Amino acid sequence: MRRYVITAALICLLGTLWYGLWTAVSPGTVAVGYLFMPLSMAVGGLSVRALRRAVPLAPAGHRFWLLLEICCYLFAAGFSVLAVDAFRMAPDLPEMPPAGAVLIGAGVLVAMWGVAQVPLGVTSWYERGKQWLDRTIAFLGCATVLWHFGISPMFWSADPWSTSALSVLLLACLFAAGSITKVAYIAGGPVDRRAMRLVASTGLIAALVALLAVLGGYLGILPGQAVCMPVCGLLIALGVRRQASATRNPRAVGKGNLWLPYLAVLAVDVPVADVLIRSWHWAPGVWEGRLVVSAAVVVTGLVALRQFVVYRENARLLREKQQSEERLRHEATHDPLTGLANRSLFRYSLDRVLETAPATVLLADLDEFKTVNDSLGHDAGDSLLFAFARVLLDAAGPGAEVARLAGDEFAVLLPGDTTGAEVAERIAAATAVPISDQRLLVKFSAGLATAPPGTPASDVLRQADAALYAAKERGRGNWVRYAGGMERPASAHARLGGDLRRALDAGEFRIVYQPIVSLDDSRIVGVEALVRWEHPERGMVSPIDFIPAAERTGLIVPLGRWVLRETCRQAAAWLAEFGPDVLDKAAPNVSVRQLHDPDFVNDVAAALADFGLPANRLVLELTESAVLRGQHVSRVLHELHDMGVRLALDDFGTGESSLSLLRAFPAAIVKLDKSFVDGIELDEPDTPEAHARQAVARAVAQLADALGLDTVAEGIENQEQADRLRRLGYHVGQGYHLGRPMPAEKITEIFAAGRVKAAA
Incomplete structure (x- = not known):
């Protein structure tokens, strides 16, 4: 686009040089001064045409520049008609011919329509109404100044101007006022804001030409034609170049000017002061004074209306702010779910x-x-x-x-x-x-x-x-x-939770193993891993005391992970030392918090892989309350079962859904609760409850056998109970009579003694 700017600038320079030369020596005909304007507008139109062809524009932007191109061609044609009359009437200066006035007036109207079509980015009716009020104030203020100092003197002149010239200048002044008003509120969009300012400045050129005509009379016409008006083409070419640059390198959207209505109020005071000072404005037949004062009254009334709108808007914003503050205070002091105080x-x-x-x-x-x-x-x-x-x-x-x-x-x-x-x-x-x-x-x-x-x-x-x-x-x-x-037990419980974290880091926990024994030959077939806490000050802490605290604090997850890995390590060591037949199962207990841990399945797989323990040798003992915990737990249990890990249902028979669990839960082992073993050795139970316990023990063994599940009887306290349970169908048992919980070293000694005995 640079060549069009250079060409338009050269035309303006030539016009200025010619006017200076003509003023000094009057060379040639005065009609030459009328050639620069049509040439400049033709270059402006060509620059717009090049923009539309070379640069992708939004529909609204394309429409604006198309209308501006048509305006340039109409201006070039209209001023060409005026130039032809200038050559015909030389050396006199021509009046505006009707054909030229029609073409130029049509160009102004097209330009006004194009500017009016540029979107301002306002969507709501309320904001659009406020903006129209501001623009009306600004337009009336600007139009009053342009009329009073530009058009009015020509209209009331003793040697009145032609109707064609007055019409063209009047339209040009309206275009100037409307463009300035429009440009002030363009914050961004399909037409660049700076490009619109350059285009709108052409209206001020028309106002300047009118002022020269008023001040210079006959001598003020020629500089307007040769020097001032060709600048319009240069401004349009500069606007085109600015639009091309903005389209390729868009900038952040700015804000519309909000100060223009206030400037318009100040501007309208200048014509009011002038009509009050110079008395000719109130002469008979001259209505200039009344027109200016009326315009000032209208502008003042619109400003009062604008202030009322602003007052209403500020009051609304204040109410919204107060409501927002109240809402924030409520949210800061109340629970969002229940609405109660926090x-x-x-x-x-x-x-x-x-x-x-x-x-x-x-x-x-x-x-x-x-x-x-x-x-x-x-x-x-x-x-x-x-x-x-x-x-x-x-x-x-x-x-x-x-x-x-x-x-x-x-x-x-x-x-x-x-x-x-x-x-x-x-x-x-x-x-x-x-x-x-x-x-x-x-x-x-x-x-x-x-x-x-x-x-x-x-x-x-x-x-x-x-x-x-x-x-x-x-x-x-x-x-x-x-x-x-009452605070003492609660504070002790709280301190216990803190001690757990320290104990886990200090390695104060130990694992003891309770044998799981074959009731047929008294051979150890498995072990249950039980965790103990050796407190440095309190001594051995019962699991009844610290397991609930670990559950409550969530430390049961890292503690259970440590028990799982240590059990797998020890079981793998026994298998490596004593052979694959020494141990059928190693069984750590698993809590519900562990089952909800998203890494639990990976922890089990990692423990088995790290220590080389076969998956079918690991038995995870779970209670019925842990199993009945929704879809996530059920999915975890089936993933473990698919890995080959066996699952044991501990304390079976004490819950409410034991029988139905055996169908939905992938159990491999059922552990009969100790409460059903107590008194089972009696031939004649002394109470109905004891008789019912024997019946349950018999039914569980039969049900497990029918479902292909292994059974383990817990809490065996004497040989009579072991014998009775064997006759009821139980082949594996656990209890103090068969073996108390003991360190891993003691289990190792038992395995070693068994190997020596077998060798003998």
């Missing part, structure tokens, strides 16, 4: 109450909530939490504040005259029937604590938490009021 708001409310009055706090959580999440999914868990929140709200009554502190833990702040016992009873009654969309029957545990005024809120919450812990120790569905000393 921990921070509950703590604040408790502090406020304790400043002047006693307060009672009830802490409650759902028993076995994790089971609901694991088996039915988190949506069911969320539904249950929401339903339980409604139960608490109804049970707490007016004047109480209910909050969700975390997970399934809730708190109720009761007025000082409420003991909390009746609230706990109402909660118990409400949860005695199924709740939530899934109609779940749940139990809750609760702890109550009452404190006098001035008690720190943290002390009250700690006491209620200690009471909640005591309630959980008593079993499901209990509530307990705080009493002195």
Whole structure:
């Protein structure tokens, strides 16, 4: 596009040089000054044509530049007609011929239509209306100035201008005002903002020509034709080059100018001051003064309307800001799921109450909530939490504040005259029937604590938490009021969880192996791996104490991984030392938290591969509660079964779905619970319960045999029990009579002694 810019610039330079030379020595005919404008506009049109052919444009941009090209050609034709008249009438200056005025006026109208079609990126009717109000103010302000100082003097001149010239200049001034107004609000889009500014500047050239004509009279016409007006073609060529550059290298979208209406108000004051100072504007038959004042009044009224719109918008924005702040405050202090107060708001409310009055706090959580999440999914868990929140709200009554502190833990702040016992009873009654969309029957545990005024809120919450812990120790569905000393077991339990992490890192855990024995020949056929904790200060810690803490803290996963790998290592070592017939099974226990660990199957595969233990020698012992944990657990168990790992159902017969599990669960071994072995040696059971235990033991053996499953009887305490179980169909047993849990070294000695005996 550069050659068109250079050509248009040369035409402008030639026009300026010619006018300077003509002013000095008057060479040749004055009509030569009328040639530069049509040449310049022809170059501008050709530059637009080159742009449309060479650069891909959006439809709206292509339409604008096409209309501008037509405008250039119409201008070139109209000013060519004027140039022909100039040569015909030389040495006099010609008036605007009607044909030229029609062509030029059509060009201005086409340009105005093209500018009007440029999109501003405003879509809503409200924003479009505001923008039209601003643009109307700006347009009237600009148009009033251009009229008063450009067109009006020509109109009221003693030697009036021709109608054709006045019409062309009037359209040019309207184009200037409209273009300036339009360009001020273009923030970006299919037509480059700077290119539009260059094109709009051509309207100011027309205003400048009118001003020269007014100030210079007859002598002001020629410089307008030879020097000023050819600049229009140069501006268009520059705009084309800018559009081509912007299309190839787009820039960030800017913002529209919002200050133009205010400048328009200031601009309209200038003509008002002029008509007030110079009295001829109010002469009879001259309506210039009234026109200018009327325009100023309209502009002022529109500005007042604009300010009202701005006031309304600011008021709306202020309301929205206040609503947003209120919403943010609510979200910061309330639970999004239940809508209850959260921990921070509950703590604040408790502090406020304790400043002047006693307060009672009830802490409650759902028993076995994790089971609901694991088996039915988190949506069911969320539904249950929401339903339980409604139960608490109804049970707490007016004047109480209910909050969700975390997970399934809730708190109720009761007025000082409420003991909390009746609230706990109402909660118990409400949860005695199924709740939530899934109609779940749940139990809750609760702890109550009452404190006098001035008690720190943290002390009250700690006491209620200690009471909640005591309630959980008593079993499901209990509530307990705080009493002195309740913190000690809870704090000890908390410290136990911290000690577990340290013990795991320090290697304080040990594995002992309880023999699994053949009831036919008393030979060890397998071992069950049991974990023990040798605490450096407390000595041997019972699994009953630390396994629940490990489950609660999630440390059961790394602990179980260590037990699994150590069991596989030791079993592989025994097989390597004593041969493949020495051990049929090595059985570590697996918790439900391990089954939910996404890496558990990979951990099992890695342990078998790292130590070279055959998969069928590894038996994973699981309880019925672990097996009944949803689709994920079922998928994990089948993956383990497909690997060749055998699965044992521990404590069989104590659950509610034992028989149905044998069809859905890929079990290889069934371990009869100790409760069915106790008293089985009696020929005449002394109670109906003992008789039922014998019947169950017999039925389990028969059922397992029919399904092709191995059986292991647990808790054998004497030889009579072993003999009776063998007669009932059990061939493998486990218990203190057959072998207590012992270190791996002791098992190794037994295997070594057996090898010596076999050799002898």
